[in-house]
Amino acid sequence: MDTPPEAGPKLRQVVLDTEDARGLAEFYRRLLGLAYRPGDEPPPPGQPDERGRDWLVLRDGDGEGVGLAFQQVERAPRPTWPGTGQAQMLHLDTTVGSAEELRRQHDRALELGATVLHDRFDDPEEPLYVFADPAGHPFCIFVA
Template identity: 65%
Template sequence: MTDYPQLQLTVLDTTDVRGLAEFYRKLLGFQYRPGDEPPTDGSPDDLEWLVLTDAHGARQLAFQAVPVLPRVTWPDASGVAQQLHLDLTVPDRAALEHQRERALGLGAEQLLDRTDDPEEPLYVFADPAGHPFCVFVA
């Protein structure tokens, strides 16, 4: 018995389970949990839940279908709060710029450019479902 529960993974709500999973699969280099792969036989792709794993099979992110998802307005505090975001790190500024281009190419929206911060240069993005995430030099 342990004294604390163990965090298994982070779950993101979305109106497009496969679309958001594909975004993060490509962005982070993850793979589908066996059985969650896209159908190859033309059958409907109607999963309401799926999981991405790392190269060792450890669960990392899950995606859950919801009928409606209000888009976050953060960093504008007058609207819908972010409630949760992912922090992703890169080793240097060149990698930061490379990952910015990748994220935008995959469909992210840039929300904030704080690359002029000498202590912690970063970009804030929204994924295709509107969830914010940061990429910064650490």
């Protein structure tokens, strides 16, 4: 008989270092349809953005899923993947249900400021694109 795995910490969020926490949070908020944690929303126009210069968190609608956080840093070297040099350290995987939706999300990602790092749209087993977000962090959108 299998024994249940030992309970461990619960994954709360993935944190991306960035030189522009508000800008990167806005990119992922729009791309993934997430919402700011209460208190992390952008301030009214003309007001200082104190939180945007430190730490921001995005969550799904019910606030229960794994969040995406953004930590302001002075310097964040851009990954050079797929080339050599600066490793990517991690990347985000996102999925869509069809090749048609993948095409639509490809166009949305580009409109929001992403760049394509790798195009594997024609792969019959797993069509995908690898993008870099505006700060250079790689992320994938693929059909699952």
